[in-house]
Amino acid sequence: MKKEFLLILLVLPVGAFAQVTPAAGYTPPNDTPSFKVGATIFTDYTYQESPKTQDADKENVNFSSFNVSRAYINVTGNLNHYLAFRITPDITRETGTGSSLNGSLTFRLKYAYGQLNLDDWTTHGSWLRLGIQQTPYVDYTEGIYRYRFQGPIFVDREGFLSSSDAGFSGHWNFPGNYGDLHAGVYNGENYNHAETNNQKGFEVRGSLRPLPLGGVWKGLRLTGFADQDKPSSHGKRERHVGQLTFEHPLVNAGIEYLQAKDKALATAATVDAKGWSAWATPRFGTTGWEALLRHDELEPNKNISSQKRKRNIAGLAYWFHPLQGVQTALLADYDSLERTGITPSVPRATNYAVHMLINF
Numbered sequence: 320m321k322k323e324f325l326l327i328l329l330v331l332p333v334g335a336f337a338q339v340t341p342a343a344g345y346t347p348p349n350d351t352p353s354f355k356v357g358a359t360i361f362t363d364y365t366y367q368e369s370p371k372t373q374d375a376d377k378e379n380v381n382f383s384s385f386n387v388s389r390a391y392i393n394v395t396g397n398l399n400h401y402l403a404f405r406i407t408p409d410i411t412r413e414t415g416t417g418s419s420l421n422g423s424l425t426f427r428l429k430y431a432y433g434q435l436n437l438d439d440w441t442t443h444g445s446w447l448r449l450g451i452q453q454t455p456y457v458d459y460t461e462g463i464y465r466y467r468f469q470g471p472i473f474v475d476r477e478g479f480l481s482s483s484d485a486g487f488s489g490h491w492n493f494p495g496n497y498g499d500l501h502a503g504v505y506n507g508e509n510y511n512h513a514e515t516n517n518q519k520g521f522e523v524r525g526s527l528r529p530l531p532l533g534g535v536w537k538g539l540r541l542t543g544f545a546d547q548d549k550p551s552s553h554g555k556r557e558r559h560v561g562q563l564t565f566e567h568p569l570v571n572a573g574i575e576y577l578q579a580k581d582k583a584l585a586t587a588a589t590v591d592a593k594g595w596s597a598w599a600t601p602r603f604g605t606t607g608w609e610a611l612l613r614h615d616e617l618e619p620n621k622n623i624s625s626q627k628r629k630r631n632i633a634g635l636a637y638w639f640h641p642l643q644g645v646q647t648a649l650l651a652d653y654d655s656l657e658r659t660g661i662t663p664s665v666p667r668a669t670n671y672a673v674h675m676l677i678n679f
Contacts (some may be wrong), residue, residue: 348439354396357644357679361389361468366674370665387424389468401433403446411511429483429510442492444499449487451510455501455673456544456560457482457522463540463564463571464598466611468676469634469652473596473615477628479558479579480546484520496531498540500524507548507556520548522554538566553585572599577617591621594628609636611652625660646678 366380374380387410394406407430411419432450457475461467461482474480488503500523507520526542542562550556557580564573574597582589602609611634618627627638636651641647656668 349399350399352396352398354394357391357393357395358677359393360387360388360677361674362387363468363674365670368529368669368671371665372531374425389428390424400438401436404432405434406431427511437491440496444492445490447487447489450504451483451485452488452503454481454484454505455488455503455522456480456542456546459501459524459526459542460562460573460575463552463566463573465600466634466636466650468648468674469611469632469650469672470654473575473594473617474558474560474577476615476630477594477617479592481511483510484508485510485514486519488522491554493527496528498525498527500526507550511575515553516549518549518551518554520546522546525578535567536661538564538571540564540566551584551640553582553590554587555580555582557581568602569604570599570601573597587618590619592617593621594618598632607638607640609638610634611636611650623660627659629657631655644679646676648676650674650676 363386364463365384365386369535371379372382390410391407397403397528407428408426408431410424411427413423413425415421424531428451430453432448432452435447437445437447457472457480457600460472468487470476471482484505484507485503486503488501488505490499490501492499502523505520505522506514507518508514515547522545524542524544528537528540532541538568540562542560544558544560544562546556546558548556554668559578562573562575562576565571565657574595576595577593579592580589581592594615596615598611598613600611611632613630613632615630616627617629618624619625632652632654634650636648636650639647642675652671654670654672658665658668
């Protein structure tokens with residue numbers, strides 16, 4: 320399996336050896352170094368309807384809080400038309416009980432990578448990256464789903480995949496807008512943990528746009544994803560996802576199916592999980608109003624089939640008419656999680672929230 324993934328990485332820039340002689344009148348690319356600074360902010364007010372929590376007086380209350388869940392500072396740029404970079408810190412809540420910063424929001428590194436653009440040798444938008452970077456599946460899906468500011472996508476929210484990890488990857492766009500391929504070798508412990516052993520994770524995503532030439536079905540894409548990793552020499556960490564998405568000026572929609580295997584140690588049992596998620600974001604014309612409808616289901620361990628996690632999300636959003644390079648949205652939503660087959664039983668977790676997105 321490792322050899323297969325390494326082969327994928329080697330063939331991604333296959334067109335690099337077929338550079339053609341520039342035609343007459345060719346204008347050379349601009350190699351002037353440049354950079355820009357942007358930001359991404361997720362903020363919200365959340366009211367927890369259930370379960371209730373106890374305050375310091377032992378009274379049962381409905382917990383509520385104002386939160387900032389993301390505060391990117393994006394520094395991106397180009398050294399020339401071949402070399403690009405990105406540096407992005409993000410916030411996290413300090414939870415170390417012995418730290419003077421306990422409870423504070425602190426910055427940590429989310430992305431830091433160098434990128435070799437392959438546009439001169441193969442299709443536009445193809446590249447190689449080295450550093451802490453986006454993983455192949457989560458970032459791709461968030462670009463279609465667009466509601467990461469409400470909460471993570473299914474496979475990320477349930478802890479099976481992460482949006483970022485340290486590694487080396489390559490991306491190649493198919494000619495004719497028929498899709499793309501993204502494959503990489505990663506530490507496998509995600510951006511928020513250090514590497515723990517000599518094992519590396521191999522991730523690959525392929526997406527096919529079967530009807531790219533126009534019409535209603537141009538927005539249809541079929542995607543397959545695989546992640547092969549080991550948390551220890553004889554452990555196992557495998558994820559396989561199949562996805563169908565559709566993008567249209569009046570609606571985006573998607574459905575994905577997950578199968579996962581986890582085995583921490585040679586002496587540990589293998590845990591098989593499966594689940595699926597379906598969502599749609601119908602738009603009300605060009606008014607900026609949009610609905611969010613989503614349902615997730617997870618069976619964390621097939622050997623305990625009575626255990627299930629079911630999440631329902633429904634919301635109404637307003638997307639402000641965008642300026643160039645700016646995204647702003649407000650979302651009022653309902654988020655409910657039901658967990659069954661657990662002893663002792665746990666109540667349904669239900670939140671109401673108002674979320675805000677600012678991105679530039």
